[in-house]
Amino acid sequence: xxxxxxxxxxxxxxxxxxxxxxxxxxxxxxxxxxxxxxxxxxxxxxxxxxxxxxxxxxxxxxxxxxxxxxxxxxxxxxxxxxxxxxxxxxxxxxxxxxxxxxxxxxxxxxxxxxxxxxxxxxxxxxxxxxxxxxxxxxxxxxxxxxxxxxxxxxxxxxxxxxxxxxxxxxxxxxxxxxxxxxxxxxxxxxxxxxxxxxxxxxxxxxxxxxxxxxxxxxxxxxxxxxxxxxxxxxxxxxxxxxxxxxxxxxxxxxxxxxxxxxxxxxxxxxxxxxxx
Amino acid sequence: xxxxxxxxxxxxxxxxxxxxxxxxxxxxxxxxxxxxxxxxxxxxxxxxxxxxxxxxxxxxxxxxxxxxxxxxxxxxxxxxxxxxxxxxxxxxxxxxxxxxxxxxxxxxxxxxxxxxxxxxxxxxxxxxxxxxxxxxxxxxxxxxxxxxxxxxxxxxxxxxxxxxxxxxxxxxxxxxxxxxxxxxxxx
Numbered sequence: 001x002x003x004x005x006x007x008x009x010x011x012x013x014x015x016x017x018x019x020x021x022x023x024x025x026x027x028x029x030x031x032x033x034x035x036x037x038x039x040x041x042x043x044x045x046x047x048x049x050x051x052x053x054x055x056x057x058x059x060x061x062x063x064x065x066x067x068x069x070x071x072x073x074x075x076x077x078x079x080x081x082x083x084x085x086x087x088x089x090x091x092x093x094x095x096x097x098x099x100x101x102x103x104x105x106x107x108x109x110x111x112x113x114x115x116x117x118x119x120x121x122x123x124x125x126x127x128x129x130x131x132x133x134x135x136x137x138x139x140x141x142x143x144x145x146x147x148x149x150x151x152x153x154x155x156x157x158x159x160x161x162x163x164x165x166x167x168x169x170x171x172x173x174x175x176x177x178x179x180x181x182x183x184x185x186x187x188x189x190x191x192x193x194x195x196x197x198x199x200x201x202x203x204x205x206x207x208x209x210x211x212x213x214x215x216x217x218x219x220x221x222x223x224x225x226x227x228x229x230x231x232x233x234x235x236x237x238x239x240x241x242x243x244x245x246x247x248x249x250x251x252x253x254x255x256x257x258x259x260x261x262x263x264x265x266x267x268x269x270x271x272x273x274x275x276x
Numbered sequence: 277x278x279x280x281x282x283x284x285x286x287x288x289x290x291x292x293x294x295x296x297x298x299x300x301x302x303x304x305x306x307x308x309x310x311x312x313x314x315x316x317x318x319x320x321x322x323x324x325x326x327x328x329x330x331x332x333x334x335x336x337x338x339x340x341x342x343x344x345x346x347x348x349x350x351x352x353x354x355x356x357x358x359x360x361x362x363x364x365x366x367x368x369x370x371x372x373x374x375x376x377x378x379x380x381x382x383x384x385x386x387x388x389x390x391x392x393x394x395x396x397x398x399x400x401x402x403x404x405x406x407x408x409x410x411x412x413x414x415x416x417x418x419x420x421x422x423x424x425x426x427x428x429x430x431x432x433x434x435x436x437x438x439x440x441x442x443x444x445x446x447x448x449x450x451x452x453x454x455x456x457x458x459x460x461x462x463x
Contacts, residue, residue, distance in 0.1 A: 004390060008362060030367045032359035032387050037371070073371040216370045219340050219356075248340060248353055248368050 004035075006042060010050050011035055017058050024068065024138075025201050028225035037071040044070075069141045073220065077155065078113040080215075081247055082165035085117060087266045089167050092242055093125045096210055102131040103209045105236065107200060108217035109135035112146025112193075118213070119189040120175055124168070128192055134207070136198035143195045149185040153178050200229050205236040212237055215267075216246035223253070230254040237271050244268045279421070279462055280395040281344065281360075282307055283388055285381030285411070287314040287403025289431025293451050294401070298331040298349060300455035305333070307462050308344040310388075312381045314403065315354045324351055340368040352379040359387040375407035385411025394419035397461060399454070400445075401425045403435030409442045416443060421461070426450040 006014075008031065019025045026034060047053040056063050079085050096102050102122070106115045115135040122128040137143050160172040176183040198206070200217070212233050218226050233243055234256045243251070243260065245267040251257050260269040282305065286294060294311060315323065327349065328335040335349045338358050343365045344350070350366070352358045357369040357379050374380035385398050385408065398415045400408045402425060412422050422445045427433035429451040439445065449457050 030359075030361065032361050032367045032390075033369045033371070035390075036359065036369070036383070036387070073369070075370055075372055219368045219370065223341055246370070248356060250339075253341075 004039065006035065006039055006050055006053075008035070010054075011038065014038070014054055014057065017054060018064070018067075021058055022061070022064055023202070024199070026071075028201070028222045030220050030222055033073075033220055034071065037073070041067065041070045065140070069139050072110075072137075072139045072142075073216075074110045074139065074142050076110045076113045076216075077162070078151075078159040079117045079162035079166050079168075080114070082162045082167075084244070084247070084266050084268075085121065085162075085166035087264060087268060088118075088244075089121055089125070091263060092211065092268065093121060093127060095240075097125065097127055099210060100130065102127060102211075103207060104131065104133045104211045104213070105207070105209045106133065106135045107198070107212060107214040107233070109137050109142075109146060109195075110139075111142045111151075112149065112195065113151065114213060114215065115146065115193055115195075116149060116185050116189055119192060120163075120168070121166075122192075123189065124170070128188070131192055133193045134209075135193060135195045138197065138199045138201075140197050143197055147190075147193075147195045149190045150182050151176075151185070153181050153183045156183055200232065201225065205232055207236065208238050209236055210238055210241045211244065212241070213244040214246075215244065216249070218249050219246065227255050230256050234259070234271070239271055239274045241271050242268055243271070278395055279397050280307055281310065281388060281392050282397045282399065282458065282462060283310045283312065283384060284399045284401065285312045285385065285403075285408045286401035287377075287381075287405060287407065287432070287435055289402035289404075290425075292431075293425065293454055295327070295330050296451075297455045297458055298327060298333055301331070301333065301459060304347050305349070305459075305462055307346050309349040310338070310344075310352070310358070310384065311349060312352045312358065312379050312384045314377050314379070314381075314405075314407070327351070338366045338368070340366060342366050352384070354379075357383045359383065360391050362391055364391065375405050377405065377407050381408035382411035386414045389415040389418040389420055392418075392420065394421075396420035397423065397458075399423045399425075399458065400436055400439050402430035402432045402451075404432045405435060406438045408435055409439040412439050412445065413443045416446075421446050423447045423449055423454075423457070425454065 015026045122131050163172040176185045259273045338350045359367040424436045424445040427436040
């Protein structure tokens with residue numbers, strides 16, 4: 001078996017190229033995971049050497065697009081961690097219901113499963129009509145998919161179980177139309193969604209929200225970049241708004257921690273003071 | 277011995293071996309220990325508690341960006357791959373399953389081999405799938421020590437058999453001798 005053809009030093013060269021050529025800055029991504037993803041792409045596309053891989057990326061913008069699509073992790077599911085969604089239903093949505101208009105940001109939404117999950121919760125709470133859900137991701141391809149709201153039918157049994165465990169009492173299959181192996185979600189849900197590319201590393205705040213969800217994204221960032229993104233979220237969150245993270249992520253060591261209070265046992269924090 | 281990290285990979289039938297290995301360590305193991313166990317939701321939160329009560333050691337679930345420290349037994353969280361950074365801290369990864377597994381033993385073995393090279397000991401135990409074998413090949417290429425449970429003494433021999441068919445481990449050790457053997461390496 002091979003010794004890894006892409007050493008850390010080479011990885012840094014490559015990341016530097018990409019920043020200079022395309023303005024995408026991956027230098028503060030967690031290296032172990034990034035290196036694994038890049039190596040996977042290198043192997044998949046059968047490059048004979050690191051030098052050729054590097055040259056192709058520098059000279060072929062289309063290939064760089066593929067690079068972004070392939071190295072970002074796009075594993076997601078609907079209503080993942082049902083107890084998290086149960087808390088949204090029972091604790092968070094009743095507070096959001098008191099606002100005249102609800103704005104929610106799913107940062108790093110990948111193919112959109114979490115956005116659709118949220119829309120279902122809002123619909124069942126009678127809040128969807130006055131809500132707007134923004135889904136953003138660095139990867140344009142997944143944003144295209146998210147817009148379509150079409151997911152594999154093979155996942156629906158799992159999602160339906162998650163739905164029931166999250167406190168859902170309707171028939172989950174009422175939310176989609178199955179056609180061969182695809183399930184298309186209802187346009188009453190998609191009508192309240194806005195999808196766009198957004199790079200958490202370099203792009204700015206674009207609105208103020210009452211709830212921001214960013215789950216299993218920050219694990220791919222180094223601490224300094226995590227801090228930067230936490231500040232971006234803080235800036236984008238109304239006072240008394242909520243920030244929800246992945247089940248193994250925490251606000252604990254972040255520069256904004258002292259102004260947030262955790263809600264119960266889930267990875268949800270409420271902003272209790274504005275920045276001074 | 278210069279070993280700086282022990283990783284134990286196991287699946288079905290491995291918990292008993294892990295328990296006896298950790299219980300036999302008395303006052304603890306002087307290197308960080310990382311346990312990559314396929315959990316399939318069965319143990320969930322009770323695994324740390326069980327190991328802690330039965331072994332008396334400091335057992336904790338891996339947290340992202342946490343530095344590895346000697347004397348602590350780290351457990352991979354359910355549903356995340358665990359990687360190791362060059363600065364000897366953990367990273368979590370929620371990418372695709374490998375060998376139907378997350379955490380995957382291969383993923384962690386490979387990542388640790390990159391960082392620890394010859395300072396690494398990897399132990400592969402009983403299990404019913406092929407996870408771990410590729411990782412062990414990689415560990416060996418990087419000069420790490422590879423130990424596989426003797427399949428004849430494994431509740432589910434498939435996983436150690438797969439490894440042995442792919443490579444020549446440094447040692448193939450029967451289940452009952454694993455505690456003494458490992459303690460001898462990481463004194």
